Amino acid sequence: MNDSRHEIGAVALALKDLAALYREADARVAALGLECAACGRCCDFRRRDHVLYATELEVIFLGEIKAVPCGASPGNPPCPFQDAGRCSARERRPLGCRVYFCKAGPDWNDSVEELHRKLRDIHDRHRLPYSYAPFLAHPLIVSLDVKRGCLS
Ligand code: SF4
Numbered sequence: 202m203n204d205s206r207h208e209i210g211a212v213a214l215a216l217k218d219l220a221a222l223y224r225e226a227d228a229r230v231a232a233l234g235l236e237c238a239a240c241g242r243c244c245d246f247r248r249r250d251h252v253l254y255a256t257e258l259e260v261i262f263l264g265e266i267k268a269v270p271c272g273a274s275p276g277n278p279p280c281p282f283q284d285a286g287r288c289s290a291r292e293r294r295p296l297g298c299r300v301y302f303c304k305a306g307p308d309w310n311d312s313v314e315e316l317h318r319k320l321r322d323i324h325d326r327h328r329l330p331y332s333y334a335p336f337l338a339h340p341l342i343v344s345l346d347v348k349r350g351c352l353s
């Protein structure tokens with residue numbers, strides 16, 4: 202995103218909408234009683250061979266959280282916010298983290314689609330570019346991994 206005055210103001214407003222969307226997602230999860238044993242396996246993308254996507258706005262929202270040193274996982278880091286198997290960025294984690302449940306039934310998929318449409322709408326409403334890309338490939342996340350010494 203460039204730093205024009207419009208975009209700075211739009212990003213600030215969009216971040217408020219994003220926080221509200223996250224609250225809505227969490228409320229839907231709570232209402233359905235979806236269960237998670239917090240084992241942390243789904244956050245180890247490279248071991249699990251799956252990809253978390255997030256928008257640039259979501260990564261900005263996460264930006265104030267400190268990444269955890271990669272310790273025992275150089276070359277094969279899990280999510281930079283995973284600490285001893287637990288999420289250290291729970292309040293700011295992306296929508297994809299909030300809606301993924303390994304045991305959720307197919308009914309949940311419609312809700313997930315709707316939440317993603319709302320995420321896209323936030324960008325349209327604030328006239329911000331929409332980039333929905335692999336989380337670990339985002340420059341901010343890559344720079345966190347380089348700083349942590351996880352990537353060569
Ligand atoms: S969603 Fe499933 S794999 Fe992910 S932390 Fe919860 S129980 Fe573990």
Ligand code: SF4
Pocket residue numbers: 243244253280281282283284287288289290291294295298
């Ligand atoms: S931000 Fe938290 S929930 Fe999302 S992948 Fe990373 S550790 Fe897991």
